[in-house]
Amino acid sequence: MPIVCATGCGRGIKTMFKRSALPVLTVLGVIIALWYAACVPMNSAWTAQQLARSGATMTVTETVGAAWSQDRPRLPAPHQVAVELWDTVVMKKITSKRSLVYHGWITLSATLLGFAIGTSLGILLAVGIVHSRAMDMSVMPWAIVSQTIPIIAIAPMIIVVLYSIGVQGMIPKAIISAYLSFFPVVVGMAKGLRSPDAMQLDLLRTYYASDAQGFWKLRLPASMPYLFASLKIAVAASLVGAIVGELPTGAVRGLGARLLAGSYYGQTVQIWSALFAAAILAACLVAIIGLIEKVALRRMGMRQ
C-alpha cells in the first residue's frame, strides 16, 4: 500500500508541475514586465534633467534604455539587481566585506540563534499555558501586548540596555529575533497541545493516566502539525528581527547593514539586492522547515 502511494504521489507531483509550470511562469513574467515598465517613469526624470542641461535630445528607445541602465536609479531594473546579486554572492570571496554571503551569514547566525531561543521559549510558555490556568491568564495577555509594539521602536532600547550591561554583537540581534519569533510558536503550540478532543482525554482518564503521560503520549505528538506551521512563520519573523536588530547600531555587518548603507549612499541597486538576498534566505529557511515537517510527520505515520 505505501509503495502504491509513493509512486502514485510521484506521478501526481509531476503532472501537477506540468500543469502549474505555465501559470507560475506567466505570473513571474508579468511581474518582471511590470517591474521593467515601472522603471521607465521612475527613472526618466533624471534623464530628462540631464538632457535639459546638455540641450541634447533622445528617442523613446534611448530614454527607455537609459532608464534601465542608470548607476543610481530610483528603481533599479531587474537585470541590474540580478547582476549585483551575482557579483556580490558568487564573484566575491565570502570573507570580503562586499560579499553578500558574508553579510548573509552574519544575519543568518543571529537569525538561527534567535529562532532557537524564540522557539524554546515559545514551546515552554505554551506548555505552561496549557497546564496552568493561572499562567494562561497572566502570561498570554503580555505575549499579545508584546507583539503590538512596533519592533522598530523596541529594538534600539534592547540594544542600548544590553550594551550598558556589556552585551553586544550577535546576542542583542538574536534577542530581538527571538522577541518576534516566540509569539507564533506560543499561539500555535498552545493550540496544538489543546487539540486532543474530550473523547481522547476521557480515554486516557479510563486508563488512569497521569498528566505527564497525557502530555508525552497524546498532547505533544498531537501538537506537531501545529508546531511546524508556527515554525514556518517564526523562522521568517526571526530573519526580520535579526535585520531590524542590525539597523539601530548603524551596524557595519549583516544584511540590515547593507540596507542601511545602501540608503545612506543612495545605492539603490545594493538595497534591492540585499532585499532579495533576505527574501531568498527567508524562502530557503521556510523550505527547510517544510522539508523537516514532511519527513517528521511521515515518520510519525501522519498522512500528508
Place this chain on the structure above:
Amino acid sequence: MNGLVFLRVVSNLVISAQNLDLTFQTNDGPVHALKDVSLKIGKGEFVSFIGPSGCGKTTFLRCIAGLEQPTGGQISVNGMTPEEARKARAYGYVFQAAGLYPWRTIGGNIKLPLEIMGFSKAEQAARVARVMELVDLSGFEKKFPWQLSGGMQQRASIARALAFDADILLMDEPFGALDEIVRDHLNEQLLALWARTGKTIGFVTHSIPEAVYLSTKIVVMSPRPGRITDVIESTLPKERPLDIRESKEFIEIAHRVRDGLRAGHQDDV
C-alpha cells in the same frame, strides 16, 4: 429458592446502582440527566442501554466508568467506588469514534494502555498479538489507522480496550457511525468475543435490533429526566446466529422494547 437466587446474584454482582441521581449545572439552568436510577449487573452479563437522545444512557455508562460524578445515590463497581475501580483499571471503554492516534500504528495504539499501565515490553507484544487475533486483525499491526476501514478501526479500538484484561467492557454506541452491513458483522463478532472472554459488557445503543440481538438484559431509558422505564431479561439462547432476528421470540422482545420507549415518550407529553 428465592433466597438462593438472591445469594447467587449477590456473589456475582459486578455493577450496582442505587437511586442514582445526576444533575448538570448548565448556563440554561440545571439539567436532570439521571433520576433515581437503580440497576444491578451480574458477572458475564451483556447489558444494553437503549433510549432516545438525552435519556442519560451515556451519562449512566460514564458514571459506571467514574468519568462523571453522580450528585446522589450509590454506585459500586466490583465492590469499589467507580473512581477506585478506574484506578484499579477494572474496565475497558470503547467510544463511538475509534479515536486511534494517527501517529501510532494499530499495534502501537493497542499498546498505549499497556505502556501507561507499565507492562513489560515482552508482555506488551504478547498481549497486542493476542487481542489483535481476538478481534480478527492479525497482520495489521504495522498499518496506520488511515490505512484501515472504519469498521476495522473500531475493532482496533475494541482490542485496545481488551488489551489490559479488564473484566468489564463499557461500550458507548461503538458501532453508531458504521453502516448496517459492517455493523451486523461486528455485532456477530462481538457476541463471539463475549462468549470467548466471559466479560461483563455494558453497551449503549439507540438501535432496537442491535440491543435485542446482543443482550442478556435490555435497559430501556427515557429522557427528561433520564430514568429507567423497563428492564427486560432476554429469553434468547446464548448461541445467536444473525437470522435469529427473524424469530418470533426476537420480534416479541423487540416489541416490548419499543413499547417501553413509547411509554417513556408518553410520560413526556
